[in-house]
Structures are given as structure tokens and as C-alpha cells.
Amino acid sequence: MLLLLLGIIVLHVAVLVLLFVSTIVSQWLIVNGRTADLWQNCSTLGVQSSFQCVTSSTNEWLQSVQAMMILSIIFSVLSLFLFFCQLFTLTKGGRFYITGIFQILAGLCVMSGAAIFTVRHTDWQPDTSDTSFGFAYILAWVAFPLAVVSGVIYVILRKRE
């Protein structure tokens, strides 16, 4: 039981870390040396390799991606908080419904954010042949199934003692 509990918490924290990293790190898109993320476009200029960043555009879709990522972090943190609350208040045999619902919501938010980014990134980044998605984008997609799985585990899980 304790091992299961520990495993769930580790999974939840892993999801949170993935969400934070993918939201913050500037590696959503890589266009020949320039990197772009939800917040800024960075590039290495010249031989002295001075790193320069400018804020990204105010495109509506980009803003909704940002909003979705922030919402998923909020929901996931809230879910972790509620899990600890429910751990001490739930009666024996109860299920962690609320915790699970919020975690699944976080997963859905990440999914919609990443999906919007996939479809709409050409609106604010001119589409060139050497555009590739960076690791932060992949982490966001990895975070989605993990969040949903941990949410489903919360819903299935019954409190033992």
C-alpha cells in the first residue's frame, strides 16, 4: 500500500516537472539555430555567440497555448494538494474522485495546448523546411498521457486505511 502511494506521488510529481519544464524551456520550435517557445524567440547571433531573446508575438492562438499550459500546471498542483487533503479526510474505501478529475483536466489542458501549437504554429512562425519541434514540445506530449493515467489511477484507487 505504501509503495503504491509512493508510486502515485512520484508519478504526479513527474507530471508536474514535465509540465513546468515544457512550459518554461525555450525549445518548442527549432528553426536553424533559432529556438522559439511560448514566451520568447531566442537566437545565437554572430561568432561571439551572444544569446538574444525577444518576446514572442501576441498571436491569439499562441496566447491560448500559453493559457492552456498555465491551466494544466494550476490543475495539476491543485490535484496534488487535494490528494493530500483527501488522504487524511477520506473515509475508508472512498475513491479520490476530485483529485482524479483535476488531474485528468490537467492532462486535457496539456493536450489541447500542444494540439493548438501543432496546428497553428505557422501563424506566428513562418513555415520553413528546416523547422522542427524541440524537446519541450515533446515533453508536453509526454506529460499528457502520464497525467491522464495518474488521474485514472486516482479515480480507480480506493483508500485502504
Next chain:
Amino acid sequence: MGSQGTSGSGSLVLVAALFSALVLAPTWAIHVYTHREVHGTVGDQVTLACSFWSSEWISDDISITWLFQPESGKDTISIFHFVKGQPYVDEVGAFKNRMEWVGDPHRKDGSIIIRNLDYTDNGTFTCDVKNPPDIGGKSSQVTLYVFEKVPTRYGVVLGAVIGGVLGLVILVVVIGYLIRYCWLRRQATLQRQLSAMEKGKLQRSAKDSSKRGRQPPVLYAMLDHSRSTKSASEKKSKGGLGESRKDKK
């Protein structure tokens, strides 16, 4: 006692000083307020808002001036002047027939409207107000940006989405709790009614237990509160039936 008196007089002095600072010796300056930036679309119109605050009574000699410095040039040209209750609009320059005075000095408002915007209108507009004898103070500047299509301000969609979703979630949670609360209250009142009914029955049954051999199983069925309200109401009607039967006897 003495210390109290001195502290009282001290606070009095303080209040007097504050009063004189705030009322008797006001700051002799005029304050002009405008937006910092205004965005407009080509061909559309834009309102350049300008409000001011003066320590003096608004006199008839008040004058309001709008100056314009185009983005590309260094010269500042006067485009609007309001004096002696009469607005004077620039009739030769770039803003010919495109400007309208919508302010009212008595409401401390010196706004103008510029119609049919063009890219050449990009630049800095300065609102300057003089209310003699109150002529000190700074003028205020607003920068006009003319776009083909006004871009969404940063954070508007972001805030709307986050606020909307969070509000929705909070609403759902509140509604859920309300429903649960109502449900629990209803259950509690139902239980109280049932237990009261049961008590009365028990007393009666104790009374006429000598006459009647055994109680029907209706009573035991009523003890089960965990059913839905539908079955509970059914039981209630059953109980009523039982009672009426007993009353007949």
C-alpha cells in the same frame, strides 16, 4: 494627566499642519492625463482622450492645445487650440477636416477625435492645458500607432482563457456542493420524520400489543434510510396506510 495633555496638543498641531498642507497650501500646478499609447486601424477613427486637474477654478481663459510630432519628422506642429470657449481646428495641415473636438473644459475634458486614420498619423500627440493663473505643470503625451489590423493586446486572450476556465471550474464545484448540501438536508429531514413516525408507532404498538399479535414488517422497512427519496415516499404512503388501518381499529 500632563503627558496626556501634551500628546493631545501634539496631535492637534499635526492635524493643523496636515490641514494646512492639504487645503491652505495646495500644489500650484496643473496635471494633464492622457493614455500612453493609442492603437488605431487605417481608415478608422480614434479618440485621443485628455483630462486634467487644476487646483484653480476653471476660468474662462482656459486654453487647451494639441500638438503633433510625426514619427518621421522632428517638427512639432500645433493642430488644435481651444481658447475663450472657442475651439480652433487646424484647417490647412494634415488633419484638415479629419478632427473633431469632443471635450468640455468644465468637465476637465480636452479630448479630440481623429477620423480616417492613415499611416502618416503615426506619431506623438501632446495635450497641453493652461488654466490661468494655474499655468505650471507638465503636458502629457500620447503615441498613436496606426495598424492595418489592430493586434490583440498581449495577455488579453491569455487572461480570458485562464479566467474563463477557472471560473467555470469554480462554478461547477460550487453547484456540486450546493446540490450535495440540499440533498443532505433533505435526507436529514426525511430521517427525522421517519424516526418521529416510528416513535409514535412504537408507543401505539406497545399500547395495543395485547390486542394485536404482531406488527407488520412495514416498520422495519422504514428503518432503511439509504434508499432514494422515491422509495422513501413510497414507504411513507405505506406507513400512512398502516396508520389509517390502525385508526380504523
